[in-house]
Amino acid sequence: MGLLEGKVAIVSGAARGQGRAHALRLAREGADIIAIDICADIDTVDYPLATPEDLDDTVAQVELLGRRVAASETDVRDATAVAAAIDTGVAKLGRLDIVVANAGIAMYDAADTMSAQSWRDMIDTNLTGVWIVCRGAMPHIEDGRGGAMVLISSVAAHVGMLHLSHYSAAKAGVVGLMRALAVELAPHAIRVNTIHPTSVTQR
Ligand SMILES: NC(=O)c1ccc[n+]([C@@H]2O[C@H](COP(=O)([O-])OP(=O)(O)OC[C@H]3O[C@@H](n4cnc5c(N)ncnc54)[C@H](O)[C@@H]3O)[C@@H](O)[C@H]2O)c1
Numbered sequence: 001m002g003l004l005e006g007k008v009a010i011v012s013g014a015a016r017g018q019g020r021a022h023a024l025r026l027a028r029e030g031a032d033i034i035a036i037d038i039c040a041d042i043d044t045v046d047y048p049l050a051t052p053e054d055l056d057d058t059v060a061q062v063e064l065l066g067r068r069v070a071a072s073e074t075d076v077r078d079a080t081a082v083a084a085a086i087d088t089g090v091a092k093l094g095r096l097d098i099v100v101a102n103a104g105i106a107m108y109d110a111a112d113t114m115s116a117q118s119w120r121d122m123i124d125t126n127l128t129g130v131w132i133v134c135r136g137a138m139p140h141i142e143d144g145r146g147g148a149m150v151l152i153s154s155v156a157a158h159v160g161m162l163h164l165s166h167y168s169a170a171k172a173g174v175v176g177l178m179r180a181l182a183v184e185l186a187p188h189a190i191r192v193n194t195i196h197p198t199s200v201t202q203r
Pocket of ligand 1: 012013014015016017018019036037038039040049050051074075076077102103104105106125129152153154155196197198199200201
């Protein structure tokens with residue numbers, strides 16, 4: 001028996017990287033997975049985001065572990081689409097216990113020349129998108145069983161890093177969000193924590 005047998009987790013940004021690793025680790029412990037990812041590029045992000053094929057690979061790897069998946073190409077900036085993806089996933093998999101709000105972007109941009117669109121895309125994805133995923137999950141976890149929310153922040157929430165003002169602001173915002181949600185959701189037995197990775201590269 002895995003630690004999470006019979007549980008269901010949503011992972012945002014699940015198509016590749018740390019999101020895929022989180023999905024596979026949760027699945028190895030017995031959880032079924034609601035996997036969402038934008039699977040498209042964002043104009044202000046200067047590197048390609050995941051593809052539909054990446055998300056398909058995550059689905060195949062979770063299924064190889066014997067777990068079920070509800071996957072969708074969903075942008076965490078779109079509250080209506082995220083709520084619908086979570087509702088559809090819960091309808092398929094039966095419940096929701098765990099949130100890993102992992103989807104994120106990271107581009108270097110000097111504060112004095114950064115475009116307002118670049119700032120907005122960062123905050124919308126890395127901060128508002130985290131709230132949107134938590135918000136979409138809340139009605140499904142607040143049913144008395146309890147659960148856990150893990151919000152992926154960064155070491156950049158704690159230390160100043162060159163040309164990452166928008167990223168640092170978003171990731172520090174995630175810490176404030178975590179603290180507020182932890183208080184608000186404690187009566188529902190839902191734990192809320194942040195994780196602060198340093199540099200992580202894909203193998
Ligand atoms: N890689 C690092 O060194 C590092 C360090 C600290 C924190 N982090 C954080 O860890 C998380 C995962 O990063 P990673 O290293 O795996 O990066 P990654 O680029 O490999 O993965 C991020 C995933 O999020 C998806 N995504 C981006 N914007 C989205 C949106 N609007 N809606 C839905 N999905 C979206 C991408 O398509 C991609 O699949 C991010 O929140 C990132 O900020 C990464």
